[in-house]
Amino acid sequence: MALTISHTFIAVHDHDAALAFYRDALGLEVSKDVSYEGMRWVSLRPQAQPELEIVLEPPAADPNTSAADRAVLTDLLAKGLLRGVIFATDDCDATYERVAASGAEVVQEPMDQHYGVRDCAFRDPSGNLIRFTQAKQA
Template identity: 45%
Template sequence: MDITIQASFLAHEDAEASVAFYRDALGFEIRLDVGSGQQRWITVGPPGQPDTSIVLHPLGTNSDDERTAITEMMAKGTYGVIILATADLDGTFERIRKTGATVEQEPTMQPWGARDCVFRDPAGNTVRINEIAS
């Protein structure tokens, strides 16, 4: 079977802040920006990997109770999670940290054997970055 990951979805609450984080802090390219104001679906992805994307989407028209629950989960960093990877974890961490991104964890060796760091995007989504062997 030949299956690849084409897109993952993460919610945003502030389209411009999300664009700044994914474009300026992570270095992703903006591939598509559809809609207007805060009702925008923004597709981003790493340069040189055109077949892999993250779609940043507005919370939508959930009920008040659903929106409250989702907003609370986003504030805790438990609603959306994306795991990225880099060969230069320390350099990547410093570059992202210098943009003012919210640091949740500095580069750390985990008990399961991975070395990683964790940021939160402007909506509160967890962005974990693993170190891979170069």
């Protein structure tokens, strides 16, 4: 049985601000932009992995979510406490420069980690932690 990841979801509070980060700063391509019942989902694809869809969704995308739960999720998102994503890059420093030039909030400048990667980190416009990692050459 062969398994691959086809979709991953990132909660965002403002899709247009998120698009400025994921599409414009990171260079991901929009594959779908869907609105339904007052909510919006935008799917993006990395050029190097066109089979993978990164879906930007509201923090409480299930219409059955209670108002109290929706408020908790929105609060957690605003505090940057929901999980983000780690992108692999072949040039951590160049990626850092490109993303930093977009005005994204820098969390960590590029640095070598003891576990064998060079990485850096940013917050997207919704507060999600987004890391970029490059395998160190042996």
